[in-house]
Every structure is written in C-alpha cells, then in structure tokens.
Amino acid sequence: REVAPGAVHLPGWLTLDEQRRLVRACRAWATGPVPMRHTVLPRGGVMSVQTVCLGWHWQPYRYTRTADDVNGRPVPPLPEWLADLGRRAVAEAYGDRADAYEPDAALINFYDDRATMGLHQDKDERSDAPVVSLSIGDACLFRFGNTETRGRPYTDVRLESGDAFVFGGPSRFAYHGVPKVHPGTGDPATGLTSGRLNITLRVTGLR
Numbered sequence: 001r002e003v004a005p006g007a008v009h010l011p012g013w014l015t016l017d018e019q020r021r022l023v024r025a026c027r028a029w030a031t032g033p034v035p036m037r038h039t040v041l042p043r044g045g046v047m048s049v050q051t052v053c054l055g056w057h058w059q060p061y062r063y064t065r066t067a068d069d070v071n072g073r074p075v076p077p078l079p080e081w082l083a084d085l086g087r088r089a090v091a092e093a094y095g096d097r098a099d100a101y102e103p104d105a106a107l108i109n110f111y112d113d114r115a116t117m118g119l120h121q122d123k124d125e126r127s128d129a130p131v132v133s134l135s136i137g138d139a140c141l142f143r144f145g146n147t148e149t150r151g152r153p154y155t156d157v158r159l160e161s162g163d164a165f166v167f168g169g170p171s172r173f174a175y176h177g178v179p180k181v182h183p184g185t186g187d188p189a190t191g192l193t194s195g196r197l198n199i200t201l202r203v204t205g206l207r
C-alpha cells in the first residue's frame with residue numbers, strides 16, 4: 001500500500017454509499033455559486049479537466065476566497081463531513097488518529113473520456129500537511145513521479161472508484177499526473193455513469 005515514503009494507496013476505501021453521497025454533493029457544487037469550469041492557464045492554455053473548489057478557490061497559481069477568474073463569487077465552505085473523511089483517510093494511511101489534520105480546501109476535478117493531467121507538483125499551498133485524494137467513477141492511470149525531476153523514475157498505479165490515496169511526508173511535493181482515464185470502467189451504481197471524479201483535500205496554510 002505504501003507506493004513511496006509517505007504515499008499510501010488505500011484501494012476500495014470508500015463505501016458505495018460514501019461514493020454516492022460524494023457524487024450527489026459534487027453535482028450540487030458543480031452547479032453552485034461558482035460553476036465547475038475548465039481552468040484557463042496564464043499563458044492561454046485550457047485544462048482538459050473541469051474543476052470546482054471548496055474553502056479556497058484555486059486559480060493558477062494561487063488560492064483566493066472569491067473566484068475572480070470565473071464570476072467573482074465567494075467560494076462555498078468545505079463541509080465538516082468532508083474534512084472528517086480526510087481525517088479518517090490520514091488515520092488509516094499512517095496508523096495514527098490524525099485529529100490534527102484540518103484541511104481547509106477541496107479541489108474537485110472531473111475527467112471526461114479524453115481529459116488528462118500532465119505531470120506537476122502542488123506547490124501553491126503554504127503547508128507540508130498531506131493531500132488526500134478520493135477517486136470515483138472510471139478508473140485511471142495515475143503516474144507518481146519523484147521530487148527532483150519531471151521525468152523518470154515514476155510509478156504507475158491504476159486508481160479505481162472508491163480508492164483513497166494519501167500523499168504526505170517526503171511524497172508531498174512529488175510530481176504526479178493522470179495520463180489516461182479508462183472509459184466505461186466505472187460502476188453506474190455510484191450515480192456517475194461516465195467519467196471520473198477526483199476530490200483532493202488540502203491544507204492551504206492561508207488565512
């Protein structure tokens with residue numbers, strides 16, 4: 001389960017009920033005050049994934065309280081039940097109680113059949129607290145690299161619906177990406193009939 005130091009994969013960690021609740025909640029957030037959208041990068045590129053945020057709004061490459069790059073509206077709060085899910089995942093991954101894990105932002109990414117995410121580091125947070133990732137829907141190829149370079153060595157892992165992944169310690173600033181989604185591999189019983197949802201919980205270190 002430990003893919004690299006501090007990077008712990010928890011296959012099938014979410015129950016079907018939890019996945020269904022998350023799908024329902026993500027639908028509401030996606031059509032909330034700040035609609036889910038393809039993020040536009042500073043140099044004009046458009047991300048193939050669609051994203052909606054809670055707690056803090058991520059715009060490349062900073063966090064804000066209002067979605068200035070979308071419609072200027074305040075970002076909805078991160079609900080305590082979702083933060084609790086993050087604490088439970090951290091506790092399961094590291095075998096401690098993780099009472100101290102207090103995520104203040106969630107990024108929700110939706111991948112259609114063709115969406116990908118290039119190798120990158122998450123460096124916009126001012127905290128080295130772990131990131132918790134929850135996957136729902138179609139499986140994907142997840143590429144976990146190293147902290148030094150954007151290139152090899154990397155470890156490829158298939159992420160399936162219901163998987164959790166905790167990235168802390170030495171893995172927190174490793175390169176990672178999603179080169180491919182596997183269409184038609186999800187369980188429609190989650191409520192998601194196509195594509196992949198990924199929810200990441202983060203500690204921004206901002207106030």
Ligand code: MD3
Pocket residue numbers: 107109117122131133165167171172173174175176177178198200
């Ligand atoms: C390792 N999301 O939102 S989740 C992202 O599946 C992001 O949507 C991907 O990369 C997705 O930034 C990958 C796994 C993940 C997320 C954050 C990490 C791995 C990470 C932060 C640090 C190290």
Ligand code: FE
Pocket residue numbers: 120121122176
């Ligand atoms: Fe990332």
